[in-house]
Amino acid sequence: MSYYDPKDLRKFGNITDWSEELGTKFFDYYGKVFEEGALSAREKSLIALAVAHTEMCPYCIDAYTKDGLQRGITKEEMMEAVHVGAAIKSGASLVHGVMMMNKVNKLDG
Amino acid sequence: MTKLKTQSLHKRESELAKANKQVEYLSNGIFADGELPTFAKKIKETSQFPLKPKKLEILQINVGYMCNQVCEHCHVDAGPDRKEIMTRETMTQCLEVIKNTGAHTLDLTGGAPEMNPDFRWFVEEASKAGIKDFIVRSNLTIIVANKKYHDLPEFFKKHNVHVVSSMPHWTKGKTDKQRGDGVFDASIEALKMLNDVGYGKPGSDLKLDLVYNPSGAFLPGDQEGLEKDFKKVLSEEFDIQFHNLFAITNLPISRFLDYLIASDNYEDYMYSLVEAFNPSAVSNVMCTNTLSVSWDGWLYDCDFNQMLELKVASKVKHISEYNEAILNDRNIIISQHCYGCTAGAGSSCQGAVA
Ligand code: SF4
Ligand code: SF4
Numbered sequence: 001m002s003y004y005d006p007k008d009l010r011k012f013g014n015i016t017d018w019s020e021e022l023g024t025k026f027f028d029y030y031g032k033v034f035e036e037g038a039l040s041a042r043e044k045s046l047i048a049l050a051v052a053h054t055e056m057c058p059y060c061i062d063a064y065t066k067d068g069l070q071r072g073i074t075k076e077e078m079m080e081a082v083h084v085g086a087a088i089k090s091g092a093s094l095v096h097g098v099m100m101m102n103k104v105n106k107l108d109g
Numbered sequence: 110m111t112k113l114k115t116q117s118l119h120k121r122e123s124e125l126a127k128a129n130k131q132v133e134y135l136s137n138g139i140f141a142d143g144e145l146p147t148f149a150k151k152i153k154e155t156s157q158f159p160l161k162p163k164k165l166e167i168l169q170i171n172v173g174y175m176c177n178q179v180c181e182h183c184h185v186d187a188g189p190d191r192k193e194i195m196t197r198e199t200m201t202q203c204l205e206v207i208k209n210t211g212a213h214t215l216d217l218t219g220g221a222p223e224m225n226p227d228f229r230w231f232v233e234e235a236s237k238a239g240i241k242d243f244i245v246r247s248n249l250t251i252i253v254a255n256k257k258y259h260d261l262p263e264f265f266k267k268h269n270v271h272v273v274s275s276m277p278h279w280t281k282g283k284t285d286k287q288r289g290d291g292v293f294d295a296s297i298e299a300l301k302m303l304n305d306v307g308y309g310k311p312g313s314d315l316k317l318d319l320v321y322n323p324s325g326a327f328l329p330g331d332q333e334g335l336e337k338d339f340k341k342v343l344s345e346e347f348d349i350q351f352h353n354l355f356a357i358t359n360l361p362i363s364r365f366l367d368y369l370i371a372s373d374n375y376e377d378y379m380y381s382l383v384e385a386f387n388p389s390a391v392s393n394v395m396c397t398n399t400l401s402v403s404w405d406g407w408l409y410d411c412d413f414n415q416m417l418e419l420k421v422a423s424k425v426k427h428i429s430e431y432n433e434a435i436l437n438d439r440n441i442i443i444s445q446h447c448y449g450c451t452a453g454a455g456s457s458c459q460g461a462v463a
Contacts, residue, residue, distance in 0.1 A: 010380060042334065069323070070330035072338055074280055 009059045042071050049078060050085035111250050112290035113179045117188035118364060125367045126186065128418035135361065135445040139376055145383050148447045155388040160441040162410075165433060166398040169216040169412060169458065170195075170203055172228060173404045176220040177254050180288045182322070182365040184416055187220040194224075195404040200231045202406060202428045207238045211433060214242040216399075216458065218412065221251045223258060236268040244271045246320075246458075249299040250292055262306045271316040272308060273355070273458075274300075277324050279342040287324040300349045309351040317350075320460075322357045326374035328381055328452055329356035332461045355460025358382075360413050360449035382448035390455030393462035396441045402428055410441045412458070417446070 016023030034044050045067050052060030068078050118126035125131055139145045152158045173194035176187035195203075207215060215235060222228055222245060236243060245265065252261045265272055276296060277287045284293035300317075303309060309317030319339065323329050336354035343349040359365045361378060369375040396410040400421075406428040409415035423439040425432050455462035 010384075040334075041331075042338075066327050067330075069325065069327045072278065072321075072330060072335050074283070 004058050006058075006062065009062060012059070042073065045071055045073065046077065046081040050081040053082050054085040054089045111178065111254070111292050111295050113189070115179050115181055115364075117179060117183075117186045117190055118367060119186060120188065120190045123367065125363070125370075128416065131362055131366055132417055132419070132444060134366065134370075139379060140445050145379060148443050148445050151383070151386060151448075152388075152391055152443075155391065157388070157391045160391070160394070160396070160443055162437050162439065162441065163397045165210065165212050165400060165437060167214040167216055167395075167400075167458075168207065168210055168212045168402070169218060169399055170402045171218050171404055171412060171415060172200075172220070172222045172225045172231065174220045175224045176248065177224065177251050178221070178248055178289055178292065180364075182287060182324075182359055182368060184360055184363045184365060184413060185220060186363045186416070191220065193404045195227070195231075195406075197227045197230070199404070199406045199428065200227055200234075202431075203402060204231075204234050204238070206428060206431045207235055207240060212400075213240065214244065215240045216244040216246070218246040218458075221248050223247065223251050223261060229264065232264075232268050232270065236270070242271055243269065244273050246273050246275075247299075249274045249276075249296040250288075252299040252302060253295050259302075262303045262308065265303075266306050266308070266315055269314070271318070272303060273318045273320060275322070276319045276339070277322060279339055279346075283324050297347050297349065300343075300351070301347070304348075304350055309349070311350065316352055318353045318355060319351050320355045320357055320458075322359050326369055326372065326378045328358055328385060329456070332356040332454060353460070355458070356454075356456070357458070357460065358449045358452050358456035360446045362413055362446050363416050379445070379448070382452045385452035386448060387451055387453060387455060387463050390451040390453075390463035393455060393457075394447070394450040395457035395459075395462075396450075399458075400436065408436065413446055413449075414442055417444070419444075 013027070016027070034041060034048070045064060048060065049064040049068055052064050065078065125134070140147050149158055152160065174185055174187045174191035175189065175194055176191070177189060179188040217232070219225070225231070232245070247261070252258050274296075276284070278284050281293040284296065285291065300309070303317055306315070307313050308315040321329060321335055321339065329335065332354065335356050339354050340351070343351070361369055361375070366375075369378050396414070399411060401409040401412045401415050403409065403415050408421045408423075408426055408428060409419065410421055419442045420426050421436065421439055422442055423436050425435045450456050
């Protein structure tokens with residue numbers, strides 16, 4: 001058995017059990033964030049999906065894949081969103097190569 | 110040419126083709142051991158049990174289970190092999206009721222209702238009864254399936270029929286996956302034919318609405334958002350117009366139940382439905398203002414109960430003995446499939462209810 005159990009996602013709401021105030025504040029905030037605003041709920045869903053992948057959170061991947069399907073988002077759109085996350089993630093690694101280059105130049109330039 | 114997606118459960122001689130097996134399945138497992146509350150228990154919490162009808166507004170008549178398609182998730186288990194078809198005699202009994210009912214909407218469904226050989230006669234006769242809203246649920250592909258159906262748009266127009274048609278997605282891939290190869294292209298062609306005679310145009314009295322139901326084990330999203338997306342793509346890419354989109358939840362019965370079980374999605378799906386339970390949808394579920402008539406004249410609380418063979422709990426059970434006052438006094442028969450009608454914004458043949 002792995003540390004992650006898909007059924008645990010259903011228990012997310014129970015977080016409030018041990019700290020009603022903070023839990024409720026979090027869920028209110030969370031709900032508000034995903035409402036239609038300057039960005040559409042659809043756009044937010046795709047951003048969430050991309051971030052779910054960069055965070056490598058299985059619960060969020062489950063949740064926002066399903067959310068996307070419910071909104072009629074196509075699998076091509078979802079995959080592009082995942083690539084955006086992956087590109088930023090790999091770009092973030094690679095851009096640190098500049099640090100390495102700086103150091104090499106300083107020590108051995 | 111459209112290609113059939115699958116075979117009906119009846120044809121496959123599946124256990125789940127038997128309605129009582131489905132009812133049994135829905136009462137066992139997670140609902141029997143109390144992991145999830147039964148629908149009855151859930152609506153008791155908000156004092157909405159027993160579920161009672163309000164004023165009858167819609168008479169929904171299923172003229173037969175025969176269909177030119179075999180969609181993966183069909184709750185009717187319809188297909189070309191289904192021979193249950195309403196006879197002219199039963200239609201005549203229905204016409205008597207249509208003339209005298211207090212309902213303002215007549216809703217013909219199937220299968221593909223147009224495949225019933227007496228369909229046109231029935232529509233002609235029924236349209237004389239002066240019903241305000243006369244709906245025919247057309248699967249679209251039937252219009253282009255055979256030459257003899259090509260004039261259906263004109264026929265619908267002549268009788269001022271309100272056309273309601275299924276369209277699971279605006280992409281070919283998703284539509285064909287659910288409904289069969291070639292269904293998307295055929296549906297687009299049929300929608301164009303309907304538009305050409307004036308259906309679906311802004312301001313037109315010739316009403317053309319689309320029904321969206323999810324292509325898999327997930328609930329429909331917000332109806333308004335989906336309608337916006339459908340309108341945008343259908344108009345930009347295909348120059349097609351329609352009036353409203355009804356987002357409908359797939360109920361866990363018949364072929365959709367079979368699919369949920371086979372794909373190991375049943376429990377998760379039931380959890381999603383129960384979690385999305387919306388008490389304010391309960392008072393507007395379809396059975397509170399609709400009666401459903403089967404091809405052989407039996408009466409049901411809704412089309413879903415018809416497929417589960419759960420006849421109305423009333424002294425009056427058949428169209429031949431129809432009595433609106435007695436029928437309106439009944440309790441509605443519920444089971445766990447009813448959660449499909451109360452999830453989120455609720456779901457009915459006319460879309461969201463809450
Ligand atoms: S969903 Fe409609 S079109 Fe598809 S098989 Fe069932 S009755 Fe026919
Ligand atoms: S499935 Fe039928 S009986 Fe159950 S709530 Fe829905 S409309 Fe009513």
